Amino acid sequence: MGRIMPFAPRILHGYPSATEALDPAESLLLLAIRxxxxxVRQATDPLLRLGGIAAQVGVPAAAPALDMVMRVIARTALRPVQIGCPRCPRLGADEQRLLHAARLAQGRETGxxxxxxxxxxxxxxxxxxALGPLQGLGELLITAGFKLRPRLLVDLAGIDDGDAVHWPLSLPTHH
Incomplete structure (x- = not known):
């Protein structure tokens, strides 16, 4: 005879509107994206900053993975993407979408x-x-103890992106 296990559904919450309410893994990823x-906006090679952040948390290989994801986004976006400045206290709709996609990729929910x-x-x-490097990034973050939290992605239509930077941006060229 089998055991009967009580079913207790996990209640997922949406993304907060303030960055201070993010988990450490979400904060790290958002900081790197921003x-x-x-x-890129300042025509500086983003790998320098990404490399420093990634090395600081013990996953230097995460820098090229995130750089690849962001370059794909910059080149294939259907509309201007809204990303806040590094110190912006609000979390915008596109930022929520990117964090959610990263969490799903990390959890092997690739579809x-x-x-x-x-x-x-x-x-x-x-x-x-974008999916391949995003999955790789997720796995690298897990190895360093940065597991992205499961959350719901709610209706993003009414979210104020405030001071967000709008793409497309011109990408730096490497010599």
Whole structure:
């Protein structure tokens, strides 16, 4: 005879509107994303900052993975992507979408991650290209103890992106 286990559904909460309410893994990823955009905006190589952040938390290989994800996003976005400045206290809709896609990819829910990226953000091919490095990034973060928290992605239509930087941005060229 089998055991009867009580079913207790896990209640998932949505993403907070304030960055201070993010978990450490979410904060780390958001800081890296915002830093990447800030560097590109200033025509600085974003790998320098990413490399420093990644080395500081013990996953130097995460820097090229995130750089690849962000370059794919920058080149395949269907519309201007809104990312806040590094110190912005608010969490915008596109930032929530990217954190959610990263969490899904980290949890090996690749079909859902790709769907989140495609949902008004990236082209089909862009979502496909972003998925591989996003999964790799998620695995690297787990090895360093940064597991992204499962959350619900709620309706993003009414979220104020405040001082967000709008893409497309011109990417730095490497010599």
């Amino acid at each position: 830093g990447w955009v800030d560097d 859902l991650a790709q769907e989140v990226l495609r949902d008004g953000l990236l082209s089909d091919i862009g979502a496909q290209f």
